[in-house]
Amino acid sequence: xxxxxxxxxxxxxxxxxxxxxxxxxxxxxxxxxxxxxxxxxxxxxxxxxxxxxxxxxxxxxxxxxxxxxxxxxxxxxxxxxxxxxxxxxxxxxxxxxxxxxxxxxxxxxxxxxxxxxxxxxxxxxxxxxxxxxxxxxxxxxxxxxxxxxxxxxxxxxxxxxxxxxxxxxxxxxxxxxxxxxxxxxxxxxxx
Amino acid sequence: xxxxxxxxxxxxxxxxxxxxxxxxxxxxxxxxxxxxxxxxxxxxxxxxxxxxxxxxxxxxxxxxxxxxxxxxxxxxxxxxxxxxxxxxxxxxxxxxxxxxxxxxxxxxxxxxxxxxxxxxxxxxxxxxxxxxxxxxxxxxxxxxxxxxxxxxxxxxxxxxxxxxxxxxxxxxxxxxxxxxxxxxxxxxxxx
DNA sequence: TGCCAAACCTAGGAGCCCTAGGATAAAACC
DNA sequence: GGTTTTATCCTAGGGCTCCTAGGTTTGGCA
Numbered sequence: 001x002x003x004x005x006x007x008x009x010x011x012x013x014x015x016x017x018x019x020x021x022x023x024x025x026x027x028x029x030x031x032x033x034x035x036x037x038x039x040x041x042x043x044x045x046x047x048x049x050x051x052x053x054x055x056x057x058x059x060x061x062x063x064x065x066x067x068x069x070x071x072x073x074x075x076x077x078x079x080x081x082x083x084x085x086x087x088x089x090x091x092x093x094x095x096x097x098x099x100x101x102x103x104x105x106x107x108x109x110x111x112x113x114x115x116x117x118x119x120x121x122x123x124x125x126x127x128x129x130x131x132x133x134x135x136x137x138x139x140x141x142x143x144x145x146x147x148x149x150x151x152x153x154x155x156x157x158x159x160x161x162x163x164x165x166x167x168x169x170x171x172x173x174x175x176x177x178x179x180x181x182x183x184x185x186x187x188x189x190x191x
Numbered sequence: 192x193x194x195x196x197x198x199x200x201x202x203x204x205x206x207x208x209x210x211x212x213x214x215x216x217x218x219x220x221x222x223x224x225x226x227x228x229x230x231x232x233x234x235x236x237x238x239x240x241x242x243x244x245x246x247x248x249x250x251x252x253x254x255x256x257x258x259x260x261x262x263x264x265x266x267x268x269x270x271x272x273x274x275x276x277x278x279x280x281x282x283x284x285x286x287x288x289x290x291x292x293x294x295x296x297x298x299x300x301x302x303x304x305x306x307x308x309x310x311x312x313x314x315x316x317x318x319x320x321x322x323x324x325x326x327x328x329x330x331x332x333x334x335x336x337x338x339x340x341x342x343x344x345x346x347x348x349x350x351x352x353x354x355x356x357x358x359x360x361x362x363x364x365x366x367x368x369x370x371x372x373x374x375x376x377x378x379x380x381x382x
Numbered sequence: 383t384g385c386c387a388a389a390c391c392t393a394g395g396a397g398c399c400c401t402a403g404g405a406t407a408a409a410a411c412c
Numbered sequence: 413g414g415t416t417t418t419a420t421c422c423t424a425g426g427g428c429t430c431c432t433a434g435g436t437t438t439g440g441c442a
Contacts, residue, residue, distance in 0.1 A: 007420075031398055041399075043421050051399065107351045141358040142366040145345070148353070149367070150337065153344025160298045162339070167332040175333040175381075176340070182377055183370040190366075198389075222429060232430075234390050242430065384442090391436065398429075405422065412415080 005037045009047045012037075013057040020058060020099025025106075028055065028099070055106055060116060062100035067121040069093050074125060078132040080181045086129050087151060087177050094155035101155065133184045143184055150180060196228045200238045203228075204248040211249060211290025216297075219246065219290070246297055251307060253291035258312040260284050265316060269323040271372045277320050278342060278368050285346035292346065324375045334375055341371060 015036055020028045030051055034041045048054045073089035074082045094101040113119050130143050154173065156162075163169050206227060211219045221242055225232045239245045264280035265273045285292040304310050321334050345364065347353075354360050 005421085029398070030400085039420095040422060042401080042423085045400070046420060105347075105351070110355070138358045138362070139366065141356050142363045143370075145348075145354060145358075145363045146341065146367045146370055149344035149348060150341045151344070152348060153340035153342065154336070156296075156347065157336075157340060157343060160296070163336060164301070164304075165332050167329045167336075171329070172333045172336045175330065176337045178379055179334075179337055179374040182379065183374040186373055186377065188369055188373065196390085220429070221431085230389095231391060233392085233432085236431070237389060386441085387439095389436105389438070391434100393433090393435100395432085396430085399427085401426085402424090403422100404424100405420100407420075408418085410415100410417075412413105 005039050005043075007037060007039070007043065007047055009057070012044060012047045013054070013061055016054055016058050017061055017097075017100055017103070020103060021097050022099070025055075025058075025099045025102035028058065030054070055103065056108065056112070058100070059103040059106040059108060060112075060118065062097070062103040063116060063118040063122065065097065065100060066090075066093050066104060067118040067125070070125045071121055074129055080177075082129045082132060083147075083181055083184075084177050086125070087173070090151050091155055091158075091173060094159065098159055101159070105152075130184070133187070135184070135187055136189060139187050139189050143187060146183070147180060150176065196230050196234075198228060198230070198234065198238055200248070203235060203238045204245070204252055207245055207249050208252055208288075208291055208294070211294060212288050213290070216246075216249075216290045216293035219249065221245070246294065247299065247303070249291070250294040250297040250299060251303075251309065253288070253294040254307060254309040254313065256288065256291060257281075257284050257295060258309040258316070261316045262312055265320055271368075273320045273323060274338075274372055274375075275368050277316070278364070281342050282346055282349075282364060285350065289350055292350070321375070324378070326375070326378055327380060330378050330380050334378060337374070338371060341367065 012033070016028055016033055019033055019036060023032070030041050030044055033054075034044055037043075044054075048057065069089045069092070070086060073085040077085050108116075108119075126144055126147065130140060130147065133143065135143055154176065158169055163172070203224070207219055207224055210224055210227060214223070221232050221235055224245075225235055228234075235245075239248065260280045260283070261277060264276040268276050299307075299310075317335055317338065321331060321338065324334065326334055345367065349360055354363070
């Protein structure tokens with residue numbers, strides 16, 4: 001009588017990502033997702049253990065998409081070129097997929113993080129961008145943290161309308177890349 | 192028979208802030224707050240319109256505390272001294288009051304933001320710190336956005352355990368302040 | 383002391399998460 | 413093609429949350 005929706009863990013996760021992008025990761029809910037499929041809430045539990053599991057799946061999917069975008073952006077580049085390309089890909093991903101970007105901020109089990117190749121790819125790509133500046137440890141690690149903090153903080157503020165001054169946000173972003181590049185080149189290595 | 196809890200909007204908001212600090216802003220719930228007072232859920236609705244209203248009240252309270260800390264920290268300082276003091280106060284607040292800090296990230300109605308003196312104090316204080324570096328517009332605004340982004344991103348990452356390398360987080364923070372100071376001093380003002 | 387405005391209550395509806403166990407469509411096998 | 417098996421999807425229901433409506437008690441004040 002009623003045709004089946006043809007659900008599977010992947011399709012559910014994919015739709016969950018779309019829902020998160022449209023309604024926000026916080027509003028990613030089992031009920032809303034079931035409604036989207038025209039299915040009872042309970043039906044989703046055949047494919048997903050519970051809401052937390054669904055959120056983790058979306059986060060891992062987001063990591064894969066983000067890792068793809070970042071690694072593709074910096075391929076064959078170095079120095080400021082790589083930094084600018086990395087930054088552009090980072091911001092573009094956050095703007096194009098606000099829900100997935102929120103998902104990347106989910107606190108994941110350290111074991112999952114260590115085992116997830118996509119998360120590791122993000123690490124190594126970030127590492128490669130900074131490595132071109134030739135900083136010794138611990139400055140290298142500090143520089144990575146600076147970049148992660150600034151990119152994350154900026155996109156976060158932008159996403160929730162934190163910049164209300166008239167200055168164009170994109171131009172601020174470009175100026176900040178310049179400033180970060182300058183900071184990396186002139187990093188003061190303490191003894 | 193049963194002694195009254197002596198609730199009032201302020202006491203409710205204060206307790207809500209404590210609960211948010213202990214359990215996280217996301218877990219600030221009407222039920223949990225009522226339990227904390229030993230009172231029925233419905234009783235709180237005499238003092239607070241609804242959950243969203245409670246969250247806004249906590250956010251405004253957080254803005255006041257944060258504004259107090261920031262303005263007190265930079266009083267009488269300028270240049271890098273002011274920057275370092277601002278940064279220390281910012282991070283200390285985020286670490287001491289994780290729930291209130293999360294509350295400051297709540298998306299508020301622009302009218303409320305404009306009308307809230309404490310939020311404006313945070314703006315003017317940040318503005319003053321950057322003003323000492325004498326940057327012309329639009330570099331001044333870009334520099335403010337850099338600082339806000341980096342501080343916000345760093346504390347956010349730290350709060351959810353985003354820095355897992357062995358490098359001490361506090362030392363990274365200090366190095367990043369140095370780097371930001373350098374970036375502000377050497378800001379490249381485009382024509 | 384008696385009245386009034388709060389403070390606080392019980393009762394109950396709606397939405398969400400999740401479990402248990404049953405029905406049914408699609409695939410696998412004979 | 414018919415039968416068995418499997419996985420998909422269902423209904424029923426419990427617990428937690430937010431919130432409303434309307435009643436009861438308390439503490440202060442005339």
